[in-house]
Amino acid sequence: MAEFLLAAALVLLGTMSAGLLRVVLGPTAADRMMGAQLLGTTGIGVLLLLGFAFEVPALADVALIFGLLAAVAVVAFTRRRIETEAD
Amino acid sequence: MHWLLQVASGALIAAGVFFFIAGTIGLLRLPDLFTRLHALTKADNLGLGLIILGLLPWAPDLLAALKLVLIWLLVLLSGATGTHLIAKRALRRDGEDPG
Numbered sequence: 001m002a003e004f005l006l007a008a009a010l011v012l013l014g015t016m017s018a019g020l021l022r023v024v025l026g027p028t029a030a031d032r033m034m035g036a037q038l039l040g041t042t043g044i045g046v047l048l049l050l051g052f053a054f055e056v057p058a059l060a061d062v063a064l065i066f067g068l069l070a071a072v073a074v075v076a077f078t079r080r081r082i083e084t085e086a087d
Numbered sequence: 088m089h090w091l092l093q094v095a096s097g098a099l100i101a102a103g104v105f106f107f108i109a110g111t112i113g114l115l116r117l118p119d120l121f122t123r124l125h126a127l128t129k130a131d132n133l134g135l136g137l138i139i140l141g142l143l144p145w146a147p148d149l150l151a152a153l154k155l156v157l158i159w160l161l162v163l164l165s166g167a168t169g170t171h172l173i174a175k176r177a178l179r180r181d182g183e184d185p186g
Contacts, residue, residue: 001093001097008100008103008138011107015104015110015111018115019111019114022115028120030173034123037127037131037166038111038130041130041135041166044135045134045135045138048138048139049100049138049142052145060151060154063158064154064157064158071161071165074168074169075169078172078176
């Protein structure tokens with residue numbers, strides 16, 4: 001079973017690197033931000049799979065924190081731009 | 088661990104990975120920003136949700152299972168609000184990007 005989880009984590013890692021292509025190519029900053037958000041979510045998936053493959057329960061907390069950071073990053077991206085327009 | 092449960096969790100995880108792949112391909116190939124947003128959240132919520140659903144039977148105790156569901160809810164909320172923020176910002180062009 002652990003091998004299956006590791007194989008799934010490997011495939012997710014592949015999709016993560018493919019998602020980075022959008023960060024490079026993205027015409028607008030919003031596309032780059034979406035690439036970063038997809039990276040975050042895929043990272044959570046990989047962390048959870050590895051956590052259960054290696055019987056390391058702490059990785060679930062790491063995934064939780066990672067999810068928080070990804071959420072904050074998106075909000076910071078959109079809020080910051082609007083602030084600079086104001087002043 | 089009943090073998091049927093193992094097969095079910097394996098199938099769920101495979102479906103989750105499939106949705107991640109579909110979301111990433113959608114993010115790369117779709118022409119417009121808003122269609123990419125659609126593909127992005129598809130991968131987020133559904134892919135991760137299925138993976139977590141597949142991992143639930145492996146959770147050692149109830150607390151770990153609840154933590155997994157909490158992670159999924161957090162990703163649901165942050166994905167939805169983040170996507171709305173990005174879409175609103177792109178729609179009103181109130182950021183500086185010309186897109």
